[in-house]
Amino acid sequence: MAVEDVKAYFSTYGMEDRVIEFEVSSATVELAAQALNCAPERIAKTLSFHLKKADQAILVVTAGDAKIDNAKFKQAFSERALMIKPDEVEEKIGHPIGGVCPFAIKEGVAVYLDESLKRFDTVFPACGGPKSAIELTISELEEYAKSNSWVDVCKGWE
Template sequence: MNNIERVKEQLKKHNLLERYLELPSSTATVSLAAQTIGCEEDRIAKTLSFKTKQGAVVIVASGQSRVDNKKFKDFFKEKAVFLKGDEVPELTGHPIGGVSPFGLKDGVKVYLDDSLKKYDYVYPAAGAPNNAVKLSPAELEAASGGTWTDVCKRPQA
């Protein structure tokens, strides 16, 4: 089973497969995804991949949020270290530009940043650089098995 099939299988288990969107152009970056989907950048739920002592973890955050190194260190008890390019598909099971909180390799933990909670729906990637899923934060939590945390800085208003 490839990574997109794993994503779809996970969504199907939560009765969310109809929310899967295959799009005509790239969603590989926050700005491209927002343009393709037709929403504001902050509604794009970007999935950031990190290497920790517990293994690979992903943090899903609103499109304009940035990881706050102090908050990350306070929560994980270690410095934030992004996965290197070649490590992303190897450790997460998804390509760069398509890392999703669904269909991850076994053992990859999902954390959802509080920056997503202000929206009625957000768009996380779904395993490829041209797809997404439209979900409420509660649906994202249930389908991903993610744990809520606060490790990001918010953009200045």
């Protein structure tokens, strides 16, 4: 199970006890915000894309209120945003829809963090399942997600 993989990942840092598991779904930004009793924008949503030129899956972690801006995405990655099909996400990333996160992912998947996250002290990404999360500072997210870089590919949050 993906949540157990994420807990095992965080156990190497002595942080597995920080993973929160809910009785209710946290599979969407709105549901996660309700489960955590926080503002939706503090949910760090992880979106899965396929870069055709590099034949590579990538993750972009954004603030809960941010939306992908196609022009910015194309400028950052030199191609248009092409989300991975829902029935292929778990196979290509390692986590099911509703639990996709940048931790304990398949080898070769690159992670990028969007600038929309930098306005918060802490955010809540999922932890591999649709009833899980962890609270991380932005520097912790950057470190544990092993992000390639920061990107500016979103709109609607400014």
